[in-house]
Amino acid sequence: MDNSPVRITAEETLSDNWYVLKKYSFDLRRRDGSWQAQTREVYDRGNGATILLYNREQRTVLLIRQFRMPTFVNGYEGYLVEAAAGLLDNASPEERIRLEAEEETGYRVSHVEKIYSAFMSPGSVTERIHFFIGEYRPGDRVGEGGGLEEEGEDIEVLELGFDQAIAQVADGTIVDGKTIMLLQYLELRLLKGDFL
Structure with missing residues (x-):
């Protein structure tokens, strides 16, 4: 039965x-x-992974800014400040997020930490996103970032102070759900004295 x-x-x-x-x-x-x-x-659309890169000494985070058509047709300007992310495309979440971080930000991180997985829009989308954090240093930069032109990516790399990024969540500059979740995760760890 x-x-x-x-x-x-x-x-x-x-x-x-x-x-x-x-x-x-x-x-x-x-x-x-x-x-x-x-x-x-x-x-x-498959499953994905996202990562928040942070620098403990400088108290900074690396984010990206890119155009998102669905937000534009929903009355937003279309350009979102986000954490680096991408679809798994048959790779493991850790393998994919290392590649996406380098492709989008230009930084090659040696260690990533998976913190959780979440369905972001379970009422209509199958995608499960795997969330990571990783520490970066200036010497980890191996390229310009910016994404792949052949995939239609035109990504601006942003290095923001951690407090500035948290303030941008509060003032509505950062409206991407996965990025808000990652910044708030880091903020909670900060309050516990684990980071920054």
Whole structure:
């Protein structure tokens, strides 16, 4: 006997252009034991990883600034200040985030620490993001960063004071969820005396 609370009754691919958008029809077992028919659209873009690079001595963080079309069409200017991030593309989260950090910021970090994983928009997107922190030093810079032009990236690298970055969360300059989570994680560790 199947004890699953979900029975998928139909699956339809709506788009397979950039990533995959599907429409699922399913029966969901409610808490009272009854079954309810539902339909949802699910966007599958793969899983990703993100990292906040920080410098303990300088009390700085490395962030990036890039254009994000979904934010633009939602009434925002479109340019977001973010932590470096990328899709896994069949790599391990640690391997991918090391490559993304170097590609986007120009810094090669020797040690990264995974802190947690989270679903960022579970109502419609399958993506799970793996969150990392890593300490950088000026000598770790091996390139300019900026991302890959062939992937449409035109990334500005920003080195901000930690207090300045926290203030930008409060004043609405930094509005990217993953970046806010990473900065607040570092702030909590700071308050406990673990960092900076």
